[in-house]
Amino acid sequence: MHMHQHEVIIVGAGGAGLMAALYASEGGADVAVVSKLYPTRSHTGAAQGGIGAALGNIDEDQPIYHAYDTIKGGDYLTDQNAAKVLAEEAIDSVIELERYGLPFDRTPEMRISQRRFGGHTRNFGEELVHRACHAADRTGHMILQTLYQQCIKKKVNFFDEFQVVDLIVNDGKTAGVVAVDLATGEFHIFHGKAVLFATGGWGRCWSVTSNAHSLTGDGAAIALRRGVPMEDMEFFQFHPTGIYRMGILITEGVRGEGGVLLNDKGERFMEKYAPSVKDLASRDVVSRAIYDEVANGRGINGKTYVHLDIRPATVNHYFEQEGSDKRIDDNYVESKLPDILDFCRTYLGVDPVKEPMPVQPTAHYAMGGIPTNVNAEVVIDENNTVMPGLYAAGETACVSAHGANRLGTNSLVDLVVFGRRGGMKMAEYVKGVDWTPLPDDAGKEVEAEFKRIRNGKGSSKPYELRDAMQKTMNDNVGVYRTDDTMKKAVDELKQLRESYYNDITIDDQGYKFNTDLMEAWELGCMLQLAEVTAQSALLRTESRGAHSRDDFPDRDDDNWMVHTLAYQTGAEKESDYRVTADKPVDLSLWEDEKAQGLPDDKQKFKPKPRVY
Amino acid sequence: MADLTVKFKIRRQNPEIPGKDKPYWQEFTLTGVEPTDRVLEMLHRIKWEQDGTLSLRRSCAHGVCGSDAMRINGVNALACKVLIQDVGNEIMVEPILGLPVIKDLIVDMEPFFDHYRSVMPYYVNNDPVPEDGRERLQTQADKDKFDDTTKCILCACCTTSCPSYWANGKYVGPAAIVQAHRFIFDTRDQAAKERLNILAEENGVWRCRTIYNCTPACPREIQVTKAIGEVKLAIQRGKTDGIVKVVHAHQH
Ligand SMILES: Cc1cc2nc3c(=O)[nH]c(=O)nc-3n(C[C@H](O)[C@H](O)[C@H](O)COP(=O)(O)OP(=O)(O)OC[C@H]3O[C@@H](n4cnc5c(N)ncnc54)[C@H](O)[C@@H]3O)c2cc1C
Ligand code: FES
Secondary structure, three states, X not given: OEEEEOOEEEEOOOHXXXXXXXXXXXXXXXXXXXXXXXXXXXXXXXXXXXXXXXXXXXXXXXXXXXXXXXXXXOOOOOOHHHHHHHHHHHHHHHHHHHHOOOOOOEOOOOOEOEEEEEXXXXXXXXXXXXXXXXXXXXXHHHHHHHHHHHHHHXXXXXXXXXXXXXXXXXXXXXXXXXXXXXXXXXXXXXXXXXXXXXXOOOHHHOOOEOOOOOOOOHHHHHHHXXXXXXXOOOOEEEXXXXXXXXXXXXOOHHHHOOOEEEOOXXXXXXXXXXXXXXXXXXXXXHHHHHHHHXXXXXXXXXXXXXXXXXXXXXXXHHHHHOOOOOOOOHHHHHHHOHHHHHHHHHHHOOOOOOOOEEEEEEEEEXXXXXXXXXXXXXXXXXXXXXXXXXXXXXXXEEOOOOOOOOOOOHXXXXXXXXXXXXXXXXXXXXXXXXXXXXXXXXXXXXXXXXXXXXXXXXXXXXXXXXXXXXXXXXXHOOOEEOHHHHHHHHHHHHHHHHHHHHXXXXXXXXXXXXXXXXXXXXXXXXXXXXXXXXXXXXXXXXXXXXXXXXXOOOOOHHHHOEEEEEXXXXXXXXXXXXXXXXXXXXXXXXXXXXXXOOOHHHOOOOOOOOOO | OOOEEEEEEEEEOOOOOOOOOOOEEEEEEEEEEOOOOEHHHHHHHHHHHHOOOOOOOOOOOOOOOOOOEEEEOOEEEEHHHOEHHHHOOEEEEEOOOOOOEEEOOEEOOXXXXXXXXXXXXXXXOOOOOOOOOOOOOOXXXXXXXXOHHHHOOOOOOOHHXXXXXXXXXXXXXXXXXXXXXXXXOOOOOOOHHHHHHHHHOOOOHHHXXXXXXXXXXXXXXXXXXXXHHHHHHHHHHOOOOOOOOOOOOOOO
């Protein structure tokens, strides 16, 4: 095995990993970034609409309003201390991105331009606010490029196309990671004092998703196997507007610019479901509305999709109806949403300036994941006990700033705010600790697992198992779930796991770029996360945020103001997963209000029913 | 639902298998294909249903990550952005040219990224930050001057379609120039001179013979040749202002 030693090992080179790398380097640490993709291929580059920050460049705004929206959007499962940090540090982080050269669109006053986005309001829900800072509809692309450019400038070490496959732990302390060099198939050990997982989400557990093929949850699954519980896995966001059947995302920015959702009768149905903010209600609300319209036969031509309409005539009609004097034209749409138009023209042959777009909910974002505190330190139980040397940030982490449902633009904020905090914390941590020695058998277990997959003589092809997993997740653990559907999913997933461990076979026996082998290994990660998702969802007998149960339609604050934690029991091959529900939600902003003696009806941060 | 039969001819090579270590063609037939299926999905079907050893890079599947540049019927493109209806029932797929093939459709991208890194592809501004602690100011019109080149996803479609690059791999290539352009014409940046000096050298912009392959090859519709022309002008004039005329590229 090849050996490397760096104080800080960052796994993943999306927005979170790169931000952490910049800050850990700046803090004086010796850093290596290990990524299975070239950094610029990371899915942060797919983010479209914007990054939220209460800059107030267009209308009055304050971080406390941003925190409020984040908590309400999260259906009050959001840890309030995390939401506060996110909202306050968003401002500095966005300014910092501008100083790194990010080409934001500009206001007439030459400041960073902002647009409206679902669930973002002024003065605790009073009216929609322009908070999403944007660079056309490729904000994520510009963030990813800009951060990578700064890493080149600062000469950060990169190990591109190295896939991390295990975490090395010695006596409860982090000691490094094991990675496969994809170009050669060889195993490498990275000995480190601190490891940060920034491996992104796992939307590929579902069949209709906005996520890249590479989003297979590797980091989360690895952590789970090494004793870290997964927090709030039942909360996976379905974005309301994926391109019909393909799942490619159409940003909420389309609705932010005035686009509306219409059913088969041409009705703007969100007026019914969210009378005040309508099409810009939070995502879980809009996805359920689409689902309900379709279920009631009002999908377009009776199919499972509705229309998203950004044609200027339609948009202007509703502007007029609402008494706004804003008007848009074709050129405006072209300049604000060029990529969206390109996707629709390429994949659908539909020109959104002339025709509405067919959309349906698409599996989009993991609210749950590796539990961390606000310094990106991984915690391993309900008492927030820190695991020494282990960190996580970005979509794979659960801070939890997003609670039961993330607001649009808040993931990009999460990446830069908590990536930065993680980077700083690691730089400080590695100065004060010795190297944890590598155990003698470091890497042996995962090497054996790879040998097993490679030599499998069974009859199941990984893609067949993957298709079956994605289908059962879409059908049974989707926008709506019930006890029956989830139990069905768990049963099917257990069977798939059985086949995965006892009956698998692959074609490619080589070592160089053996993508057949790597895909099979990734499937193992997804099968685990899918089952943990279904098990966690079964336990939570209420509906909250993105977790909507037909059999428990109401939110139940008396029993469920807690985060779930799912632990692997025994080897992943036969684990049953133990899910607990006793990690309390941080309610510090509300506690403050009570301590100040605010009367009940003035307490903004007290959990209450959500109305949009 | 049309139900097409499509024949793929794929250029393959596997350094680990004697006899297959030299490039060769292999045919695959797929049935049940929709005209709107993407070429990437079809390559996946071949890999998953017929031959797991077929190797390629991909990630986002909708044209934003730049992983899956390849030659499809002789033209550079991202496999995830080409629909079957655009290329017909007989489809030839090869690795991009000018970079060493590692396995099947996977080429060694390191020379490409080395060129990219050589043009100082990062923002430089050493002025003290604004006193109000806020962003530097820029007009939208100034931002629009380099908007087009910010779209680059480093897929290499342009560079590997360029005969000058094929002839001489030391040429930095169109993609690196596009990346430099993005900073050279950014009014906030302060290192234009250094970048122009780099690009004025032997393996810089003057190796571009305006053959124009790069522009139609760009899956992001960047006006690559125009951008290279603007960099050439800036070198000749020794300054960057007054060169870029903003035209709205998105007129369909
Ligand atoms: C289409 C789309 C649009 C979006 N739009 C917005 C938006 O407008 N605003 C917003 O706030 N959010 C948006 N989001 C969400 C947001 O983009 C993502 O949540 C976020 O970018 C995730 O970033 P990350 O750094 O955590 O991970 P990613 O950017 O996904 O990066 C993951 C990294 O981990 C690496 N990796 C993974 N596994 C391994 C392994 N085993 N070994 C080594 N490396 C590994 C990969 O190579 C990659 O570098 C959008 C998401 C999608 C899908
Ligand atoms: S797979 Fe990302 S560009 Fe094609």
